[in-house]
Amino acid sequence: MAGDAPKLLLHGIDTVQCAYYLGPPSTKHLDFAKLAVIKEQLRMDKSREPRAVTLGGTEFFLQPYGSSSGYPFVLTNEDFKIELGEFNHPSCFVTFRSQALWRQSAAALHDQFLAWATGIGCDVEQPETLSRVDFCFDYSLAERDFDADSFVSQSDKDSQHREHGTIQTFTLGKGDVVLRVYDKIAEIRQESAKVWFYELWGQEEHVWRIEWQVRKPVLKRFWIGTFADLQEHQGMLLRYLTEFHDTLRSRTEDTNRSRWPLHPLWVDLQQRITELHTLETKQVEGKELVLDERLMRLTISIYGYLKRMAAVSCVKQGQLMMSEEEALGLLGERLRQLFGPLSWKIDVRKRMKAIELGEW
Numbered sequence: 302m303a304g305d306a307p308k309l310l311l312h313g314i315d316t317v318q319c320a321y322y323l324g325p326p327s328t329k330h331l332d333f334a335k336l337a338v339i340k341e342q343l344r345m346d347k348s349r350e351p352r353a354v355t356l357g358g359t360e361f362f363l364q365p366y367g368s369s370s371g372y373p374f375v376l377t378n379e380d381f382k383i384e385l386g387e388f389n390h391p392s393c394f395v396t397f398r399s400q401a402l403w404r405q406s407a408a409a410l411h412d413q414f415l416a417w418a419t420g421i422g423c424d425v426e427q428p429e430t431l432s433r434v435d436f437c438f439d440y441s442l443a444e445r446d447f448d449a450d451s452f453v454s455q456s457d458k459d460s461q462h463r464e465h466g467t468i469q470t471f472t473l474g475k476g477d478v479v480l481r482v483y484d485k486i487a488e489i490r491q492e493s494a495k496v497w498f499y500e501l502w503g504q505e506e507h508v509w510r511i512e513w514q515v516r517k518p519v520l521k522r523f524w525i526g527t528f529a530d531l532q533e534h535q536g537m538l539l540r541y542l543t544e545f546h547d548t549l550r551s552r553t554e555d556t557n558r559s560r561w562p563l564h565p566l567w568v569d570l571q572q573r574i575t576e577l578h579t580l581e582t583k584q585v586e587g588k589e590l591v592l593d594e595r596l597m598r599l600t601i602s603i604y605g606y607l608k609r610m611a612a613v614s615c616v617k618q619g620q621l622m623m624s625e626e627e628a629l630g631l632l633g634e635r636l637r638q639l640f641g642p643l644s645w646k647i648d649v650r651k652r653m654k655a656i657e658l659g660e661w
Contacts, residue, residue: 307569308441310502312577314407315399315512316435319528320391321414327422330357333387336374339363351377353654357421362658370394379659381414391430392423398659403497411528428527431520436539437512438570439485439502445509447549447566453559454480454547464491473547477516480547485510494595511570513542539574543567592656607632 339352343365351362354376361376361383368375372384372394380401385393397410405413415425449461449471456474462483463469470483485508489495499505515538523538525531550561563571611628615621623631 305443307566309438309569309573310441310504310508311437311439311498312573313437314402314434315437316433316514317397317402317407317410317431318433319395319397319411320430320432321393321395321418322390322425322427322429323392323418324424324426325387325392325422326357326418330421333374336363340365340374350651353658357417359417360658362655368394377659379657380410383414393418394432399495400497400659403501408528408532430517430526431528431531432517433514434520434525434531434535435512435514436535436542437510438573439498439508439510440566440569441502441504441507442509442566443507447551447564450558451550451552451561451564452480452482452547453550453561455545456480456547477519478542478546479514480542481510481512481514482549483510483512484508513539513547515542536574536577539577540571543571543574 336354339354340363343350343352343363348365351364354361354363356376359378361378364375364377366375367373367386368384370384371386372389373386374384376383376385380398382396382398383393384395395414397407401410411429419425445468448468449459452459452471452473454473456478458475459471459473461468461471464487469487470481473480485498486506488510489498498508502508520526520538523534523541525534525538549564549567550558551564553561555561607625607628610632611623614628614631615623
């Protein structure tokens with residue numbers, strides 16, 4: 302690592318999935334028959350777009366599809382994806398969205414969901430059951446000095462992903478425990494666009510994430526069923542993951558990789574986990590940062606198209622060059638020909654609602 306000590310930038314939980322066992326809601330606040338009618342209307346319209354609905358004072362998108370696990374209704378907003386049904390057991394399955402987990406804590410979101418559920422008349426019939434938790438640790442790494450052979454794992458399966466010949470992701474395991482060590486900067490730029498992490502890290506380059514995806518069978522082995530259990534026992538689980546299930550080693554001449562010394566990154570990670578309760582947590586409101594980034598990308602895209610429009614017009618009209626002001630005037634003239642006041646308001650409001658409900 303170019304002689305530099307590992308530097309932990311951030312730690313936290315990036316995904317939580319949980320089953321809830323609730324009594325039936327009040328039809329005043331959540332009427333399954335009405336939801337079924339709206340969903341059928343979307344199906345008949347062959348619409349892939351969701352419909353905004355307000356349930357118990359909270360706005361959601363009702364998706365035009367059910368879930369693959371058998372729940373007929375899927376509700377989403379910027380905090381939750383809620384799969385539910387009148388006759389399902391458990392009554393609902395909730396995914397806490399990444400953007401919400403970095404804005405609040407998992408425990409706070411759990412309380413928020415229960416407040417909404419009780420607000421629509423549901424009783425809690427038995428404690429929740431966690432189905433998946435993703436733990437992550439983000440490190441500043443100016444240079445990666447390990448490869449796939451540097452990992453020693455109890456997992457039988459492993460893979461790596463390259464982009465333009467450069468390794469970006471190491472994956473170990475499949476199923477109940479999956480470890481991914483990957484270039485988080487590349488993932489943000491190519492896939493997730495979660496630019497709010499830049500503010501949390503205090504940098505925009507050289508960040509690698511160590512992330513475990515842990516599912517219910519392993520959570521149960523460490524007595525983690527509820528959010529209270531997670532708070533109490535996550536340290537024990539993480540120590541198992543970093544000390545016994547997976548380790549990162551520094552290469553030597555020894556043919557037995559398990560005898561290679563621990564990599565300095567892993568030494569630091571293990572030490573951080575022993576101090577888990579004293580580590581500072583960071584949180585950020587990511588929406589404004591993402592929207593600023595999106596506005597910049599849209600501006601760059603429009604600017605590129607403006608140049609192309611100028612070039613096409615110059616060739617068509619036999620001009621040697623067109624100024625930026627002339628190109629903007631041409632763009633405005635052509636846009637006015639397309640402009641429809643009614644469709645403009647409808648489409649802009651539709652896009653605003655999507656942003657408000659988490660599609661950002």
